[in-house]
Amino acid sequence: MLLIGLTGSIATGKSTVSSLLSSPPYNLPIIDADLLARKVVEPGTTGYNAIVSYFGPTTPDLLVAPGPDMPENGPSGKGRPLNRPALGRRVFGDSPEVRKDRARLNSIVHPAVRKEMALAVLKAYVKGYRAVVLDVPLLFESQLDKYCGTVLVVGVKDPKVQMDRLRARDPHLSAEDAENRVRSQGDVREKAERATDRGEGKGVVVWNDGDKKELEQQVREVFWKGVVEKQSPRWWGWWLWACPPAAVVSALWNYWGNLQVDKRWREKKEAERAKL
């Protein structure tokens, strides 16, 4: 089974691409890191408790306010849900304190998300899917790219297009909140470069500055026909499914190859830094 890592930057079009890939003719299962990141911090979970105990004392509005529709102990009796915009204001931005808080939140949420992802991948394999999409905004940052057979980066070249789409989709965000969110993520051009450096078929970039039709066409021609159909023909998927040891060997081989790619990438970046 081919693991497709789908990434980009905020509001560059990952969800739009994942909804294309989950519909006909592709019909791939999507494992959405943002959704899992919500699930693992629901009231009553270990993640929720860790967030409340770390951020609670310094964030008065950390939980959704009680009211006629929100009982004091939350709808499930396990506590009121997190007030996500308030937590977002604590962790999105550039200052050292905000970075520290973001690292803390990541250290609570990411391990739980990885566990849920591994389970979902295993389920997709058992069901016999030919490929599965891991929709992960922080794919490279969280090292999940190493498990992927191919990485698809959805980027937007013009920062204004990205900001306009973000503000149109999330009108509740102030201009400053939106800027902070964009700045909290690595530059999408660097992600595109990393994808390309993986080598042909192992990394693809689609630029989504045009309209949705253009995006759809790139997904079909560049990604599906150019990569998936070549990298993972149907017979190969069936073979890996019918022979689990072959799937394990193939996964290990892929992981080892990606470690080498990562090593080359680090050396290249160090050489560039040394030149400055």
Ligand SMILES: CC(C)(COP(=O)(O)OP(=O)(O)OC[C@H]1O[C@@H](n2cnc3c(N)ncnc32)[C@H](O)[C@@H]1O)[C@@H](O)C(=O)NCCC(=O)NCCS
């Ligand atoms: C801070 C939180 C509560 C804000 O929630 P909110 O509903 O307002 O935003 P949402 O979760 O939909 O995220 C929107 C986008 O922000 C970006 N983003 C989210 N978390 C992070 C992060 N830790 N670092 C950088 N960018 C992030 C992603 O592009 C994401 O798609 C939430 O983003 C969160 O819990 N983040 C930590 C977990 C995480 O890293 N999630 C990303 C996938 S694992």
Ligand SMILES: Nc1ncnc2c1ncn2[C@@H]1O[C@H](COP(=O)(O)OP(=O)(O)OP(=O)(O)O)[C@@H](O)[C@H]1O
């Ligand atoms: N080519 C396009 N033309 C016009 N609007 C687009 C295009 N691609 C995406 N959008 C819109 O831009 C917004 C952001 O896209 P999307 O939600 O897919 O981004 P994302 O990368 O998944 O964002 P996030 O990281 O916040 O989850 C959405 O409202 C989407 O409908």
